Amino acid sequence: MTITRDGFAPPASEAVTRTVSLTIDGKTVSVPEGTTIWEAARDAGIDIPVLCHDERYDAVGVCRMCVVDTGGRVFAASCVRPCDPGMEVTTSTPELERSRAVLTELLTVDQPPREEDPKQTTTADNELISLADQYSVGAVEDLFAGPARGKDASNPVIAVDHDACILCDRCVRACDDIQGNDVIGRSGKGYSTRIAFDLNDPMGESSCVTCGECVAACPTGAITNKAINNIPIQPKEKLDAVDTVCPYCGVGCALTYYVDRERGGISFAEGRDQPGSQGRLCVKGRYGWDYAASTQRLTKPLIRVESSYPKGALSQDVKAESDRDVVRKGRGEGKGEGKGKGKGGRKPGGLVPYDEVMPHFREASWEEALDLIASRLKEIHTEGGPGTIAGFGSAKCSNEEAYLFQKLIRAGFGTNNVDHCTRLCHASSVAALFEGVGSGAVSTTYGDVANADVAIITGSNATANHPVASSFFKQARRNGTKIIYVDPRSGTVADHADIFAQLKPGTDVALYNGIMHEVIRLGLIDRDFIASRTSNYDELARTVEAYPPELAAQISGVPVETIREIARLWGEAKAGVIYWGMGISQHTTGTDNARCLIAMCSITGNVGRPGTGLHPLRGQNNVQGASDAGLIPMFYPNYQPATDTATREVFERAWGTSLSPENGLTVTEVIKSILDGGVRAMYMLGENPFLSDPNINKVRKALSQLEFLVVQDIFLTETAEFADVILPASSYLEKDGTYTNTDRRVQLGRKVFDPPGEARVDWEIVQEIARRIGLDWNYESPREIFDEMVPLMPDYANLDYDNLGAGGKLYPIEDPDLTDGTVVLFDERFNTDDGLAHLVPAEWLPAKELPSEEYPFVLNTGRLLQHWHTGSMTRRSFALDAIAPRAEVYMHPDDAAALGLAEGDLARVASRRGEIVLNVKVSHREVPGNVFIPFHFREAAANLLTIDEIDPTGKIPEFKFCAVKVAPELASGTAESNGVPVGASDSKGGV
Ligand code: SF4
Numbered sequence: 001m002t003i004t005r006d007g008f009a010p011p012a013s014e015a016v017t018r019t020v021s022l023t024i025d026g027k028t029v030s031v032p033e034g035t036t037i038w039e040a041a042r043d044a045g046i047d048i049p050v051l052c053h054d055e056r057y058d059a060v061g062v063c064r065m066c067v068v069d070t071g072g073r074v075f076a077a078s079c080v081r082p083c084d085p086g087m088e089v090t091t092s093t094p095e096l097e098r099s100r101a102v103l104t105e106l107l108t109v110d111q112p113p114r115e116e117d118p119k120q121t122t123t124a125d126n127e128l129i130s131l132a133d134q135y136s137v138g139a140v141e142d143l144f145a146g147p148a149r150g151k152d153a154s155n156p157v158i159a160v161d162h163d164a165c166i167l168c169d170r171c172v173r174a175c176d177d178i179q180g181n182d183v184i185g186r187s188g189k190g191y192s193t194r195i196a197f198d199l200n201d202p203m204g205e206s207s208c209v210t211c212g213e214c215v216a217a218c219p220t221g222a223i224t225n226k227a228i229n230n231i232p233i234q235p236k237e238k239l240d241a242v243d244t245v246c247p248y249c250g251v252g253c254a255l256t257y258y259v260d261r262e263r264g265g266i267s268f269a270e271g272r273d274q275p276g277s278q279g280r281l282c283v284k285g286r287y288g289w290d291y292a293a294s295t296q297r298l299t300k301p302l303i304r305v306e307s308s309y310p311k312g313a314l315s316q317d318v319k320a321e322s323d324r325d326v327v328r329k330g331r332g333e334g335k336g337e338g339k340g341k342g343k344g345g346r347k348p349g350g351l352v353p354y355d356e357v358m359p360h361f362r363e364a365s366w367e368e369a370l371d372l373i374a375s376r377l378k379e380i381h382t383e384g385g386p387g388t389i390a391g392f393g394s395a396k397c398s399n400e401e402a403y404l405f406q407k408l409i410r411a412g413f414g415t416n417n418v419d420h421c422t423r424l425c426h427a428s429s430v431a432a433l434f435e436g437v438g439s440g441a442v443s444t445t446y447g448d449v450a451n452a453d454v455a456i457i458t459g460s461n462a463t464a465n466h467p468v469a470s471s472f473f474k475q476a477r478r479n480g481t482k483i484i485y486v487d488p489r490s491g492t493v494a495d496h497a498d499i500f501a502q503l504k505p506g507t508d509v510a511l512y513n514g515i516m517h518e519v520i521r522l523g524l525i526d527r528d529f530i531a532s533r534t535s536n537y538d539e540l541a542r543t544v545e546a547y548p549p550e551l552a553a554q555i556s557g558v559p560v561e562t563i564r565e566i567a568r569l570w571g572e573a574k575a576g577v578i579y580w581g582m583g584i585s586q587h588t589t590g591t592d593n594a595r596c597l598i599a600m601c602s603i604t605g606n607v608g609r610p611g612t613g614l615h616p617l618r619g620q621n622n623v624q625g626a627s628d629a630g631l632i633p634m635f636y637p638n639y640q641p642a643t644d645t646a647t648r649e650v651f652e653r654a655w656g657t658s659l660s661p662e663n664g665l666t667v668t669e670v671i672k673s674i675l676d677g678g679v680r681a682m683y684m685l686g687e688n689p690f691l692s693d694p695n696i697n698k699v700r701k702a703l704s705q706l707e708f709l710v711v712q713d714i715f716l717t718e719t720a721e722f723a724d725v726i727l728p729a730s731s732y733l734e735k736d737g738t739y740t741n742t743d744r745r746v747q748l749g750r751k752v753f754d755p756p757g758e759a760r761v762d763w764e765i766v767q768e769i770a771r772r773i774g775l776d777w778n779y780e781s782p783r784e785i786f787d788e789m790v791p792l793m794p795d796y797a798n799l800d801y802d803n804l805g806a807g808g809k810l811y812p813i814e815d816p817d818l819t820d821g822t823v824v825l826f827d828e829r830f831n832t833d834d835g836l837a838h839l840v841p842a843e844w845l846p847a848k849e850l851p852s853e854e855y856p857f858v859l860n861t862g863r864l865l866q867h868w869h870t871g872s873m874t875r876r877s878f879a880l881d882a883i884a885p886r887a888e889v890y891m892h893p894d895d896a897a898a899l900g901l902a903e904g905d906l907a908r909v910a911s912r913r914g915e916i917v918l919n920v921k922v923s924h925r926e927v928p929g930n931v932f933i934p935f936h937f938r939e940a941a942a943n944l945l946t947i948d949e950i951d952p953t954g955k956i957p958e959f960k961f962c963a964v965k966v967a968p969e970l971a972s973g974t975a976e977s978n979g980v981p982v983g984a985s986d987s988k989g990g991v
């Protein structure tokens with residue numbers, strides 16, 4: 001990889017900045033033109049009190065606390081007043097102090113008594129109270145307080161006390177300028193003025209996304225955090241601060257947990273400064289950490305009892321329809337009857353029913369469980385050979401754990417049958433990037449959007465899936481970057497876009513070919529770049545020649561004018577960047593879709609400079625790192641081909657054993673192989689394919705058919721119901737390790753708590769199994785594993801635990817002590833053998849299962865802001881579950897009306913593979929003929945419906961497109977209690 005620019009700071013401006021000289025309290029200072037007096041004073045070590053000002057936001061100068069004497073007619077607000085040459089500033093005089101004291105007194109009148117103040121009685125850092133102390137302002141009794149403005153407790157984790165609000169507008173700026181959510185404003189006049197959520201709605205009913213940025217901004221007790229899990233919020237000095245990284249998405253926001261050691265819980269979380277996330281968090285990072293303290297954590301190894309063989313699912317709703325009938329008949333139960341709280345035997349909450357599943361397992365000692373695992377795996381391996389064993393690792397685990405897991409499968413069992421959920425999110429993007437630019441990682445960061453004049457965001461509901469990255473996209477637009485949003489759904493990003501191209505699902509290749517056709521026709525290609533940096537342009541040009549905008553419009557549904565407008569904007573951009581999500585990758589044409597994006601950037605020279613490049617937004621917190629570390633069946637660590645002899649010899653030498661020369665099976669291929677009698681035993685670390693893989697009925701059959709299954713997890717998952725042995729693992733909060741985010745930033749995650757009960761750290765468990773199957777492993781810490789990995793991974797060169805620093809480092813990096821790492825890759829050459837970008841033309845192909853008369857709707861699946869994957873963490877988080885408690889099918893109002901469905905009604909959604917029942921969400925964000933179902937909810941598992949056709953290159957399933965029908969479900973109530981067995985059915989025989 002080549003390096004363009006070290007460090008995260010924007011490129012140094014070539015313009016000469018003028019300076020101005022002035023005196024502040026008699027001290028002469030020189031500052032760049034445009035510096036405010038407050039900033040100049042701060043840099044000179046002089047403190048000026050502020051209230052409405054916070055350096056994170058643009059100054060508005062509404063409170064006048066920061067006034068200084070500049071010799072003018074009136075005092076000047078130093079937070080907004082720029083320095084003038086020769087200015088003489090005095091920051092403290094008796095008159096100024098009196099002005100500040102009076103202001104403090106006036107603001108204090110309406111405040112709650114300090115012993116009841118929501119901020120002072122929790123974090124004890126109310127800035128107004130601290131000013132009152134500074135100016136000796138006590139309780140004000142000779143002034144009348146205004147009429148009460150009320151409290152708002154409608155949000156589950158944020159409390160609003162309007163009486164404590166001083167109208168400083170910090171929350172408004174945090175919401176608008178930082179997060180770009182535009183929810184908070186002001187309402188009312190005069191004394192009754194107060195901050196307002198949307199149209200003065202209760203916060204919990206407004207469009208607020210509970211990112212908590214307003215809480216972080218508010219200087220008083222007006223907006224504060226509520227306690228979660230009965231752990232009181234206390235002053236920071238009384239709590240233990242643990243600097244770590246958010247465990248959810250690939251944005252990898254840095255945060256600090258404030259831990260109450262006495263009560264053994266987290267009191268609250270706060271965003272931490274880091275060059276990427278810059279202190280921002282979304283609802284999951286700020287409020288979604290209490291899952292680890294769930295009483296449902298697994299704390300002892302479990303072994304399936306003899307009477308629970310032959311194997312199969314154990315809970316009512318994980319069983320197939322036919323199994324359930326057998327069970328019901330056996331119990332003398334009729335359809336819709338059963339035991340439990342709901343009429344159909346279902347329990348509210350959408351979690352695995354422990355009372356149904358646990359009796360099928362007995363507790364065991366670690367020795368017994370580990371010995372059993374080793375002996376069964378060895379037995380099957382000896383009998384059937386390496387191909388009988390497969391392992392799924394986890395993108396939630398650390399780099400070190402991913403590295404050890406793939407090493408165990410490869411070195412311990414002689415097979416490359418090791419994969420993880422990257423197969424289900426960006427495998428096709430990685431395949432196209434490898435082929436095109438020789439590297440599967442992003443070529444620039446999400447923050448680099450600030451340097452782009454045009455950014456295309458495509459196939460990504462970024463505000464829900466990568467919320468903090470999306471806040472940078474929105475901020476860039478406010479600063480002049482043109483945003484082009486391309487997606488079949490009108491996600492919230494569309495509200496912030498200059499151009500929204502709402503294409504028909506599965507038509508991306510046609511659309512991008514049409515745009516490229518027009519770019520070429522207008523002569524807006526970068527001929528020098530094409531000539532010197534790419535190959536195969538002529539072939540590409542020939543292919544896109546056949547896609548005039550008119551044809552692209554006809555296929556994609558995007559108007560011709562819009563296609564032309566996008567082409568012109570993109571072609572004329574001095575710096576253009578493309579961010580994409582799973583709407584691009586999760587298709588049987590996913591690799592072709594990504595090939596088009598690579599070509600779009602390459603023919604316009606939009607790679608290798610600030611504000612340009614290619615960025616597939618990675619899903620899980622460590623999917624980039626797990627892939628880097630070799631948790632992929634065709635690559636050793638650092639994407640070194642498993643079939644390459646020289647590479648294999650390197651790893652054979654390093655690991656001291658012979659290795660398989662053949663590529664292993666991918667996640668989707670493993671399922672098929674089990675059914676064909678190939679793979680017979682599996683080690684599943686932190687994966688839950690029962691809910692995450694397509695066509696659940698097929699997965700159910702495969703899992704039942706496995707001779708031996710080890711599941712290592714923190715909760716009883718649906719997949720664990722099929723296990724022979726379940727091992728209690730550690731959550732993210734219970735171990736140290738490194739994690740690599742979507743930007744290639746390698747960061748240290750730090751241990752907050754010990755694992756509960758007898759649960760153990762994952763890398764230790766993997767090592768125990770390795771030792772029992774004959775590997776001589778003696779790692780004592782993740783640091784030691786990292787030190788073994790790095791010499792085998794050229795991209796991670798120069799990194800170690802000690803130089804990652806507080807904010808982590810972007811790989812590749814030459815000197816971690818001096819820089820933050822490399823933002824922009826490929827400034828001079830690509831990572832391919834010949835250093836050129838390989839342009840690969842793609843012809844448009846329709847999706848595999850098109851709508852028909854019987855199945856007229858297109859189903860799109862994806863995530864919600866509040867939930868994560870199969871929900872095992874987020875549905876055990878109080879805040880996240882409270883905000884988004886139930887499964888819903890999102891439908892356009894016209895479609896809903898035509899079917900006689902209204903918001904909240906029950907609908908039965910069926911595909912050729914299965915059916916589910918769930919509530920209707922009427923949504924203007926869908927297009928008619930399309931429905932969207934999030935895949936987190938086991939009680940209405942979207943993957944019962946999805947198709948398991950895969951992209952031929954990336955082997956990723958077509959999660960974004962299959963044909964379904966929708967019909968009203970006559971029973972009323974919620975999907976959990978309607979008496980219908982909603983979890984699984986096999987209407988067309990499954991496989
Ligand atoms: S709620 Fe807090 S941050 Fe918002 S205007 Fe009031 S005092 Fe300022």
Ligand code: SF4
Nearest residue numbers: 246249252253282285
């Ligand atoms: S954007 Fe992603 S990493 Fe950041 S707080 Fe939200 S879930 Fe966590």
Ligand code: FES
Nearest residue numbers: 052061063064079
């Ligand atoms: S802090 Fe400057 S006007 Fe409020």
